[in-house]
Amino acid sequence: MACVNPDGTVSASAKAILAALDRASAPEDVAAAANLPLFRVRSAMRELVAAGLVVATDSGHALTPEGRRRL
Amino acid sequence: MVMETETRPVGLPRLNEPAPDFEAVTTQGTLTLADFHGRWLILFSHPADFTPVCTTEFMAFAEIYPDLQARGVDLLGLSIDSVFSHIAWVRNIEEKTGVHIPFPIIADLNKEVASAYGMLMPGESKTETSRCVFFIDPKGTLRAMIYYPLSLGRNMAEILRVIDALQTADAHGVATPANWTPGAKVIVPAPNTQELAEERVKAGYECVDWYLCKKDI
Structure with a gap:
């Protein structure tokens, strides 16, 4: 897992993505805000959704309450 | 008389057809071909980590990485090594040479991606991928391929030239x-x-x- 460690903590890049999701939802916007390649954001979203930190929306993704707590 | 062989058949992808899909463990997490949709992708294989020609190639790919990014191109490496070997190797390259490897590398231990892209040349090696380069456009179509033997390091100027030529052909x-x-x-x-x-x-x-x-x- 590149985003969520076995102990439940999130990586620095995952934190940057969660922070970016606080003000953007489209993967392209999140990538720009987090200063990460688009492919990294798309990959991370799968992990963050599986971890319950992010949910898919019509426009992209959004933080769950738990994801917001990790900011 | 039919000769039986244990050699896995070598299938090559075809130009102007969809590039073979994949989901693979890399040094930057699990990546799929779709993760690169909308941008150009250069997928390349190397024979093995911690080998001399491959090390010079990785340093050269890192050197042109900013040029590729400026052209809207992502870079993705591959070999039949574990992700732990990849991590150790790129850390070693940075420690010994100061060159940071910014792109992900597929750990293709089960040879799934290598087989789908025809990277294995049994006549050359049954355990290592050859030096292959695949140019995949933003729609996921395979647009060009380069195959080099184990002994021949690739030419980065030619890789940039191929991207420039493909993008110019598309634009004009x-x-x-x-x-x-x-x-x-x-x-x-x-x-x-x-x-x-x-x-x-x-x-x-x-x-x-x-x-x-x-x-x-």
């Missing part, structure tokens, strides 16, 4: 002549009717004859 509807580099004249596609051929020679292009005309872009 032209072809590129032998040894073309950015800034040189391009080839106007040959006319396919007699009428168009007659119009072509009057169109003001630099023509050797009706079928070989060049222009600036």
Whole structure:
């Protein structure tokens, strides 16, 4: 897992993505805000959704309450 | 008499067809081909981590990485090594040479991606991928391939030239002549009717004859 460690903590890049999701939802916007390649954001979203930190929306993704707590 | 062989058949992907899909463990997490949709992707294989020619290639790929990014191109490496080997190798390269490897590397231990892309050349090695380069466009179509043997390190100028030529061809509807580099004249596609051929020679292009005309872009 590149985003969520076995102990439940999130990586620095995952934190940057969660922070970016606080003000953007489209993967392209999140990538720009987090200063990460688009492919990294798309990959991370799968992990963050599986971890319950992010949910898919019509426009992209959004933080769950738990994801917001990790900011 | 039919000879039985244990050699896995070598299938090659085809140009202008969808690039084989994959989901693979990499040094930057699990990635799929779809994760690169909307951008160009150069997928390349190397024989093995901690080997000399591959190390020079990785340093060279890292050197052109900013040039590729400026062209909207992502880079993705692959070998039949574990992700832990990849991590140790890129850390070693940075420690010994100061060169940071910024792109992900697929750990293709089960050879799934290597087999799908025809990276295995049993006549050369049954355990290592050859030096293959696949140019995949933003729609996921395979546009060009380069195959080099184990002993021959790749030419980064040629890799940039291929990307420049493909992007130029797409943007302007032209072809590129032998040894073309950015800034040189391009080839106007040959006319396919007699009428168009007659119009072509009057169109003001630099023509050797009706079928070989060049222009600036």
